[in-house]
Amino acid sequence: MTNTVTAEPVVTAPAVRLTGLEKRYGSTVAVAGVDLEIATGEVLALLGPNGAGKSTTIDMMLGLIAPDAGQARLFGRSPREAVVAGQVGAMLQTGALRDGLTVGETVAEIAALHRRPGRVPEVLAEAGLTELAGRRCAKLSGGEKQRVRFAIALISRPELIVLDEPTAGMDVEARREFWAAMRAYSDTGRTVVFATHYLEEAQSFADRVVLLRQGRVVADGTVAQIRAAASGRTIQAVVPGADLDELRRLPGVDHVEVRDDRVTLRCGDSDAALRTLLDRHRDAYDVEVTAAGLEDAFLALTEQPTTLAEKPTEETR
Numbered sequence: 680m681t682n683t684v685t686a687e688p689v690v691t692a693p694a695v696r697l698t699g700l701e702k703r704y705g706s707t708v709a710v711a712g713v714d715l716e717i718a719t720g721e722v723l724a725l726l727g728p729n730g731a732g733k734s735t736t737i738d739m740m741l742g743l744i745a746p747d748a749g750q751a752r753l754f755g756r757s758p759r760e761a762v763v764a765g766q767v768g769a770m771l772q773t774g775a776l777r778d779g780l781t782v783g784e785t786v787a788e789i790a791a792l793h794r795r796p797g798r799v800p801e802v803l804a805e806a807g808l809t810e811l812a813g814r815r816c817a818k819l820s821g822g823e824k825q826r827v828r829f830a831i832a833l834i835s836r837p838e839l840i841v842l843d844e845p846t847a848g849m850d851v852e853a854r855r856e857f858w859a860a861m862r863a864y865s866d867t868g869r870t871v872v873f874a875t876h877y878l879e880e881a882q883s884f885a886d887r888v889v890l891l892r893q894g895r896v897v898a899d900g901t902v903a904q905i906r907a908a909a910s911g912r913t914i915q916a917v918v919p920g921a922d923l924d925e926l927r928r929l930p931g932v933d934h935v936e937v938r939d940d941r942v943t944l945r946c947g948d949s950d951a952a953l954r955t956l957l958d959r960h961r962d963a964y965d966v967e968v969t970a971a972g973l974e975d976a977f978l979a980l981t982e983q984p985t986t987l988a989e990k991p992t993e994e995t996r
């Protein structure tokens with residue numbers, strides 16, 4: 680009798696799998712059912728306005744708070760197991776640094792806890808802190824403090840790094856240096872998840888952007904898809920007797936605001952919208968068409984519960 684050995688396919692768990700994640704604080708729904716799978720090596724930006732649920736999602740992803748419903752798994756394990764195994768590094772908005780310690784001492788203290796004292800010079804270099812190793816934390820700028828937190832997050836050589844608004848408080852130069860360090864890290868095939876308010880930051884660094892609004896995912900796509908959706912135009916005009924519902928139904932229009940007779944139309948297809956608008960409202964005047972800024976596009980996307988996957992690119996031109 681011959682034994683046939685069938686090779687089992689190697690199933691690699693995704694870096695992050697969030698299933699039906701929910702969190703409430705009293706009557707506030709912070710996270711309202713988030714499903715998200717992040718593959719190993721992806722650089723993903725969680726984008727959303729204040730209060731969208733980014734920090735709460737990240738805290739549940741890291742096992743810092745328990746979800747009311749749903750589950751977070753990192754590399755197929757519970758967040759706690761993955762953290763203990765050194766697979767995850769986190770850089771959160773708060774994370775007290777002891778003022779009396781130097782940068783080097785701070786990093787060395789955490790490295791000792793991880794039993795990785797030899798990592799100190801490496802992580803200081805990776806975070807661009809070598810020159811600042813002897814400076815007390817009390818004397819650091821906001822951006823420099825963030826880089827210390829980044830160095831701490833790198834100590835265990837994590838496969839996944841999670842950052843909650845990492846560049847808050849940094850000036851332009853500090854941001855540039857920070858993202859250069861992050862890019863060097865992600866180029867080694869590690870997974871990066873970061874929360875930000877800034878579409879530009881997401882666009883220039885992430886492979887994939889997930890937009891959160893009121894605790895839900897409202898758009899999920901590659902940077903190219905988000906850009907396509909973000910490249911709309913705005914039409915402004917005075918339209919006597921403008922009717923909100925009628926304007927909403929104009930072809931190519933995604934969002935309408937009316938103040939007195941002054942109308943602002945955010946459009947995926949401004950040509951189609953303008954032709955129909957002028958056809959129906961011959962008395963419209965003061966017409967202006969402008970390319971939507973990134974800020975407008977972000978607002979348009981977070982105002983509309985539309986997933987990019989459901990919305991073909993032609994409609995979002």
Ligand SMILES: Nc1ncnc2c1ncn2[C@@H]1O[C@H](COP(=O)(O)OP(=O)(O)OP(=O)(O)O)[C@@H](O)[C@H]1O
Nearest residue numbers: 704707708709727728729730731732733734735736
């Ligand atoms: N510990 C808490 N107690 C009560 N409400 C909370 C708590 N944490 C968050 N919330 C509420 O949950 C909602 C989501 O907050 P969260 O901090 O996750 O949003 P965010 O997208 O990270 O916002 P920001 O960009 O301002 O940090 C908000 O309405 C917030 O006020």
